[in-house]
Amino acid sequence: MSTTDNPPRGRKAIAKSISSQKLTTTKWADVPEKVKTFGNTTLSTIISGHLTQEQADAYQEYFRIEEISDILKKSHESHEPVLSFLSSNDETRNPNYERDPSPPPKFDKEGKRINTREQRTKISLEKERHYLVEIAAGSIKHYVAPQGYVKPTKTFEKLYIPVKDYPEINFVGLLLGPRGKTLRTLQEDSGARLQIRGKGSVKSGKSSNPGEDEGSAEDELHVLITSDTQSKIAKAIKLTNEVLDKAISSPIGQNDLKRDQLRELAVLNGTLRETKIPEQTNTTRPRRNIDNSQLICKICQRPGHLSKDCISGPPKEYHPEIIPPKKRPSESRAHQDVIPPFKRTKAAPPPPPPPSKVAPPPPPPPPPTATKPSYARDPPPPPPPPTATKPSYSVGAQSTPPPPPPPPSSA
Structure with missing residues (x-):
């Protein structure tokens, strides 16, 4: 009877059957x-x-x-x-x-x-x-490397870029970034050195680096990762693959990495123009559910509405002693055309101002007299009028004035 007809039962029997089988x-x-x-x-x-x-x-x-x-x-x-x-x-x-x-x-x-x-x-x-x-x-605590092991000074790894599968994607531009900023960020985060080598890494018409191997220039497009530790190389490979995967999986025009790179390039060139979209803020506060029967207007003293929603307005009180003044018709030109000339009233002149009890201002001072210089002489005074002398014989008698002189003759 074969073993397939009677399979073993129990753990020990199964372990024994497995060990007996041919490895x-x-x-x-x-x-x-x-x-x-x-x-x-x-x-x-x-x-x-x-x-x-x-x-x-x-x-x-x-x-x-x-x-x-x-x-x-x-x-x-x-x-x-x-x-x-x-x-x-x-x-x-x-x-x-x-x-x-x-x-x-x-x-x-x-x-x-x-x-x-x-x-x-x-x-x-x-x-x-x-x-x-x-x-x-x-x-491992107190670990000792095996005998004959020598730590290398530098190790390298090549990460090939899938250019043939996705020829429409510019992988070199995404890895370099604006003025090489993305590649420098990858190097700082990983601690390794990253270099883009192979076909398509150098523009046509430009020579490659003098220290570069000729075989790497003929190789397919790849990222050469160099470091002193293998852990840094593994981290650099992981970060580089994230950039490549984002470029492959993102639809056209929706790559966030490329959008950020274009913005940084515009900032470096000084051509960035940002248009701020005004934020739509809801200034109206939500109204709480309040019973209208509990609201009492402070203007009309009626329930059911607020004071700002009152339509009736404040109650008017009657004061017979207060008579509102009548408005006079305007004296505009259009109004005078309607009123006939004999009914037009002339405006009364304004009343004179009441006399003020304030003392009048003092008189202005006399104008200053011009002083003459010392060399200027005054004109001589006019001679005094001649006085009539009475003769000695006519003392006490009334003197008569002499007759006037005769007028000059025309001959």
């Missing part, structure tokens, strides 16, 4: 093992016990660092390629593994190929170990 290879690895030995270190491939998520992650990082270090150490000591120590390279041990297509070949100045599968695999393993060592140094 098969997978697409990514060879026959699984419970324990692996790396030099003098033996580590278990099964995590047992009650561990927190942080502890489990730290153990996986430590295990992967030791595994990569053992592969690189064996390759260096035996002078054999790294691919010979990987299970994916042996088709007999892992026949289900499928390799990715190789990129187009690249050669250096001496004509040697620089992107062989061996070189690409070794560089990827070194970058992965460098990244895991940085994380383990911050999460």
Whole structure:
């Protein structure tokens, strides 16, 4: 009787049946093992016990660092390629593994190929170990890097831009920003250095940088990220992908990043013209629900309305002693044309002002007399009129005036 007719029951029976089955290879690895030995270190491939998520992650990082270090150490000591120590390279041990297509070949100045599968695999393993060592140094207390590990001074990564899939989007302009401000912001936030390289990074007619590699100019458009730590490179890749995703997913004319860049460029050029839209503020306050029967007008003393809504107005009181003055007809020209001339009344002259009891003002002072200079002499006074002398013999007698002289003759 086969095992399919009578399946095992219980936990122990199921575990025994699983262990008795033949372990098969997978697409990514060879026959699984419970324990692996790396030099003098033996580590278990099964995590047992009650561990927190942080502890489990730290153990996986430590295990992967030791595994990569053992592969690189064996390759260096035996002078054999790294691919010979990987299970994916042996088709007999892992026949289900499928390799990715190789990129187009690249050669250096001496004509040697620089992107062989061996070189690409070794560089990827070194970058992965460098990244895991940085994380383990911050999460594992008193962690010591493996023997033979040398921290690189600078590492780089290439992030390719999907220009062929979206030719209508200007990725270079979005990454650079107004006068390179967006690219500088990405560098400050990530701590890495970002450079746009490849085809289309330099305008036609301009030469590339003298220190730039000739192979990078012929490569596809990409962002070259350089830093001393792998964590900074990972952060720079994340921020750059956010800019690229926003440019791809945003509809035409609704990209907030591009709108902000255009506004900053207008501010830098001094051509920004903002039109402020007046805010519609509701000045009327909501009216509370009040019973109208409780409202009493202060003008007419009637309920049901407010004083400002009163129509009747204040009550008029009759005073017989007060007679309002009659308005006189206007003396305008139009009114005089209607009234006949014999009925027109002349306006009485205004009454003179009442005499004031205030003392009259003092008389004005006499005009000043002009003083003559000392050299000016007054004219001589006129001679006195002659006096009639009485003769000595006619004393006491009445004197008669002499006769007038005769008039002059005309002859």
